[in-house]
Amino acid sequence: MAKTELTNVIRILESKKIDFKFHTYLDSEAISAEDVAKYLNQNPDKVFKTLVTVGKSNQHYVFMIPAKEELDLKKAAKHVGEKSIEMIKSKELLPLTGYIHGGCSPIGMKKFFRTTIHNTAKDFDTILFSGGRIGYQIETSTQELEKVINVTYSDLIKNSGGNNGQ
Numbered sequence: 001m002a003k004t005e006l007t008n009v010i011r012i013l014e015s016k017k018i019d020f021k022f023h024t025y026l027d028s029e030a031i032s033a034e035d036v037a038k039y040l041n042q043n044p045d046k047v048f049k050t051l052v053t054v055g056k057s058n059q060h061y062v063f064m065i066p067a068k069e070e071l072d073l074k075k076a077a078k079h080v081g082e083k084s085i086e087m088i089k090s091k092e093l094l095p096l097t098g099y100i101h102g103g104c105s106p107i108g109m110k111k112f113f114r115t116t117i118h119n120t121a122k123d124f125d126t127i128l129f130s131g132g133r134i135g136y137q138i139e140t141s142t143q144e145l146e147k148v149i150n151v152t153y154s155d156l157i158k159n160s161g162g163n164n165g166q
């Protein structure tokens with residue numbers, strides 16, 4: 001296998017002496033976070049996708065949710081104190097964060113955005129998320145991640161049972 005190309009994410013983690021594992025799926029057809037979890041033989045509940053949103057105030061927010069889940073925009077907006085939020089357009093992702101769709105990591109964005117992780121992340125010893133490039137995943141604990149970026153935790157996903165309680 002070719003030598004792993006260092007991404008900003010890996011450089012940051014190494015410089016801060018963060019304990020992490022690196023996974024790659026470069027030789028797969030995996031596109032979605034669920035595909036990545038399956039390819040890496042990981043529980044999809046511990047593989048998190050990184051989503052970038054914009055609020056009514058024009059502030060940007062980052063949300064990390066499990067691979068197979070869908071972000072509940074109302075819950076997310078309430079958590080960050082916005083009237084509403086929406087996903088940013090794909091074409092805005094690279095200029096805003098420095099990452100492309102499918103390779104967006106909460107670590108190493110052009111500037112720090114308030115980041116919230118779905119509260120089930122704390123149920124696992126480690127979680128996986130993008131390593132800053134398509135084909136790269138980082139695995140680390142939430143405690144280690146908190147040494148690199150400030151995060152909060154909240155219920156962010158749509159309930160599957162039809163009764164969302166709100």
